[in-house]
Amino acid sequence: MRKSKFFKVFTGLAISTMLLAACNSKDAGSSTDGEKGKKDARDIDVVFIPKMTGNAFFESGNDGAQEMAKKIGFRVKYDGAPEGTVANQVQIINSAVNSGADAIAISSVSSDGLNQALQKALDAGIKVVTWDSDVDPKYRSAYINQGTPDILGAMLVDMAAGQLENPNEPQQVAWFYSSPTVPDQNSWVDYAEKYIAEKYPNWEIVTKQFGEGNEQVSLQKGESILHTYPDIDVIICPDSTALPAMAQAAQNKGLNKEDVVITGFASPNSMRQYLENGTIENHGLWDVKDQGALAVYIAYHLAQGNELKVGGTVDVPELGEVKVEPNTVQGYDYEAEDSGIIVLPERIVFTKENTNDYDF
């Protein structure tokens, strides 16, 4: 009895799937035909994918993306999961492919975990743009870069050196960021160390600490830096979790910008209190709203059927003309005509004076 019921359900399922299959082969065919030729702005769907939702940095990126979409008239769907895991991002990419999006703009949580999913998206004719955090350049057309390693590395060192009375004298310097293998932050630090060796040969790197992108761990590591190296002069934190944690650790210990120089990259909203109470003098970041806007615009531009040529330029409303640079500026070996990097035109140093002009 039960056996037969099982098979009834089973065959029922099988038949219904076949029916569905039969009635749909036509639809699939016609929709691919429609993708050729230039599309109207209103018909273009871009899916804008953050590492995770609920983080101020990515929400601000989305604000910029939505403003751009409204201005030009295309559609942007902001789609992320509260937990920034590879499986979640893959699922979101898949559903973007399935629902017939024209382009995706993604900040990747992993440098290689998305490869399969992105390949499927490319096979389906979807344009892939990355922003903030890149993937293997083979799997995307453009990376909207906040700055190349040499720009950002030098910026970190200059922000610190500018606060020192005698930057040419010996100084004890510590690095504090998320992890020893995270690609972007390590590339900045690598360049910054070269820059230090050239420009400030007397500086001594005493330690590198990693907060794993976790607020609590970062606070503990920050406190341990201050305990272990009481004579530390400069702590540079190019990580949006490490920097506020470091500033908090210094504040907890009653230190301010006169005692130890703390600087790095984090969003102004997370650092405003430390600028205002004198714990730190300055910190930097790029305008993430511009980054989001640029990412979706380039995605839209590609989805319209335009080609992106390395060495060429793209005229972006509001942001002006941006240049497409070869992948080598970021240190990649992979080079192709249609795969390049667009570097954001400017980065911002936040101080007590200008921090209130920004909201992200």
Added chain:
Amino acid sequence: MLKKIPKWNVVLLTTLLAEIIIFGLINPRFWNINILLNSFNDFVGIAIIAFFVTFVIITGGIDISGGSIIGLTSVVTGLLAQVYGLNIWVAALLAVLVGGLCGLLNGILIAYSKVQAMVITLGGMLLYSGIALVLVGFSGASTYEGISGFSQEFINLANGNLLGIPHSVIVFVVMLLIAYVLLHWTRYGRYIYLTGINQNSAEYSGINTRKIITSTYVLSGLSAGIAGIILTSYLGSSRADFGAEYLMPILTAVVLGGTLITGGKGGVVGTALASIIIGFLKLGLQMGGVQTQYIGLATGMLLIISVAFMGGQKFKLNVRRLLNLKKDRGGNLNA
């Protein structure tokens, strides 16, 4: 008593068909069979574990360690294959066995120490994900990045397809058949039900209930191991945090599938249908333009409504009374 479950399966099947029709009307691309079949990739791991967690729950236990066993087996595979240079298939097999061992540990502790299953598997969950993190450290990779660089053959395990049918669908069907045969066609399956209905009377009638209970956790661990391998192949890297978000979806699939959380009643067909329903619900809502972060809301509502209908006899009675009341009034008005 068991007769009620197939009826629930019909409800589930209807829900599934309704889902397919409704989402198809919203976005006709949903009716593309390839899209539907490929979406199995995104929930096959949940479904495989849910099949065997169904066994555990029928015996009256619960297993919440499945998600972290995924992470552990993923890391073990990566470590053995990429760092110690073992053949990838041997590594995968060993990793599945590690999953089984985790299940064995859970099972022995639960069956022989009589501590509540929830407590033991909660400990197991934390323990196994902790071990996974430590093991990633051995590989020299950070927990951020995981271990990658698997061969294309292994990647194809989850990403390939056979005669146009994605491997994930095949894995789903094979695991379902294994679970179905074990649970519904063998003596072992009947012992599982009897243990769940009343452990003492099962024990008195000569069933070694402790062994039965232990074995269900081993099966659940093995299935989590298999899910871990599939996920590692699907995502092309091994990371300790794989499966971390699977706990609730697994339990949702089992409970929505009609298995009584207190044990003694249930089946894997329901679990299979429920996991497809949940998977398609997510896909359909995303394709309908709903943001991923709000989809939990829909799944939650589906679960609460269905469980209220299914489990609460009182609830059912009240609803019936309410309906009858209306009918009576209608009747009176007509008269």
